[in-house]
Amino acid sequence: MKLIILDRDGVINHDSDAFIKSPDEWVPIKGSLEAIARLNQAGYRVVVATNQSGIARGLFDMQTLMAIHQKMHEAAQLVGAEIDAIFFCPHAADDNCDCRKPKAGMFHDIGKRFEVSLRGGVPTVGDSLRDLQAGFIAGCAPYLVLTGKGEKTREKGGLPPGTLIFPDLAAVVEFLLKKPVELAV
Ligand SMILES: O=P(O)(O)OC[C@@H](O)[C@H]1O[C@@H](OP(=O)(O)O)[C@@H](O)[C@@H](O)[C@@H]1O
Numbered sequence: 001m002k003l004i005i006l007d008r009d010g011v012i013n014h015d016s017d018a019f020i021k022s023p024d025e026w027v028p029i030k031g032s033l034e035a036i037a038r039l040n041q042a043g044y045r046v047v048v049a050t051n052q053s054g055i056a057r058g059l060f061d062m063q064t065l066m067a068i069h070q071k072m073h074e075a076a077q078l079v080g081a082e083i084d085a086i087f088f089c090p091h092a093a094d095d096n097c098d099c100r101k102p103k104a105g106m107f108h109d110i111g112k113r114f115e116v117s118l119r120g121g122v123p124t125v126g127d128s129l130r131d132l133q134a135g136f137i138a139g140c141a142p143y144l145v146l147t148g149k150g151e152k153t154r155e156k157g158g159l160p161p162g163t164l165i166f167p168d169l170a171a172v173v174e175f176l177l178k179k180p181v182e183l184a185v
C-alpha cells in the first residue's frame, strides 16, 4: 500500500500567522485537492499530520477544528479526492507532548495505524522545517513546498538531507507519479 503524509496549513490550505481559526478561514491552495485526487487514483492513502496549537492557545476549540476538517473533507470530495485520516497535535510547545512536530509521534502513530514502515521512503510534504524534521526522524522522504511558510523555510536552510523542493503540492505529486517505478528484478 502506498502512503503519503501531508502537513495541512501551508500545504493543503493557505496558512495564516493568525492561525486558521474557523471553517471560513480554511481556503484550499489552488490545485492541492486535485493533487490529492491524483494520489488517490494512483493508489495512495493520504494522511494529514498537523500541529494545531491553536487549541491549547484557546484560539478555537475541538468542535471548531472538527468543523474545519469536515469542510476540508467536503471540499476534497467535490474534486474526487479523499483524505484517509487526519492526525493532529492540539498541544502547546511547552506541553512537551510526543506528538507536536518536530517530534515524530504522529508519524509513528500513522505508520502503526496503516501498518506501513515509513522507512520505506514514504513521502512527507511540509512547508515548515519541523514538518520535514518529524518525517525524516520517522524515516520518510521529505518534500518541501514553497507555499505557506515554505519560502521562509528554504531561506532559513538546515533542511534534512535529501529534502526535495517543489513550488506546491501539485508539483510534488507530478514528480511522484512520473517517477519510474522500480522494476522488480
Ligand atoms: O502547518 P500545520 O502543522 O498543519 O499547522 C500550523 C498551524 O497550527 C499554526 O502553527 C503555528 O505554529 P505554533 O504552533 O505557534 O508553533 C503558526 O505557524 C501558525 O501560523 C500556523 O497556522
Ligand SMILES: [Mg+2]
Pocket: 007, 008, 009, 010, 011, 015, 126, 127, 128, 131, 148
Ligand atoms: Mg504547515
Ligand SMILES: [Zn+2]
Pocket: 089, 090, 091, 097, 098, 099, 100
Ligand atoms: Zn501533542
